[in-house]
Amino acid sequence: MPTYNGPMPSWVILIGPNRWSGCLSCGSLFLGASLLTGERKHIKIDLMSTLLPKRWQPFRELILSLTCVIVMAIMVTASIGYLRLEMEFGGTMFLEIPAWIGQLILPAGFSLILFRFFLQGFDQVMALLKGGPT
Numbered sequence: 001m002p003t004y005n006g007p008m009p010s011w012v013i014l015i016g017p018n019r020w021s022g023c024l025s026c027g028s029l030f031l032g033a034s035l036l037t038g039e040r041k042h043i044k045i046d047l048m049s050t051l052l053p054k055r056w057q058p059f060r061e062l063i064l065s066l067t068c069v070i071v072m073a074i075m076v077t078a079s080i081g082y083l084r085l086e087m088e089f090g091g092t093m094f095l096e097i098p099a100w101i102g103q104l105i106l107p108a109g110f111s112l113i114l115f116r117f118f119l120q121g122f123d124q125v126m127a128l129l130k131g132g133p134t
C-alpha cells in the first residue's frame with residue numbers, strides 16, 4: 001500500500017480515511033442545511049429584494065422556491081445515479097458494511113432539502129391565492 005508523507009489535503013480531512021466518518025459528517029451537514037432551509041435562514045444572495053417593489057416580493061419568493069426545488073431534484077437524481085455506481089463498484093466501509101449504505105445520506109439529505117423548498121413554494125402559492133403577505 002503506498003504511503004503519503006505530504007500535507008493532508010482538505011478532502012481527506014472531510015471524508016477521512018474512514019468512510020464512516022465522512023458519512024456521519026455529511027449526515028450532520030444535510031440535517032443542519034435542512035433545518036436552516038425550513039427556517040428560511042439559509043444563505044441567500046439577494047439583490048432583487050432591494051430592486052423590486054414590495055408587491056413583487058411574493059412572486060420573487062415563489063420563483064426562488066421553485067428554482068431551488070428544480071435544483072434539488074437534479075441533485076437527488078444525480079446522487080441516486082452516484083449511489084447506483086457505488087452499488088456496482090461493491091466497495092466496503094467500516095466492518096465490511098457496503099459503501100453504498102453510507103452513501104444513502106446523499107439522496108436522503110437532498111430529498112429533505114427539496115421537501116423544505118417544496119413546502120416553502122407551496123406556502124408562497126397559498127399566500128398568493130389568498131392575497132396576503134408571505
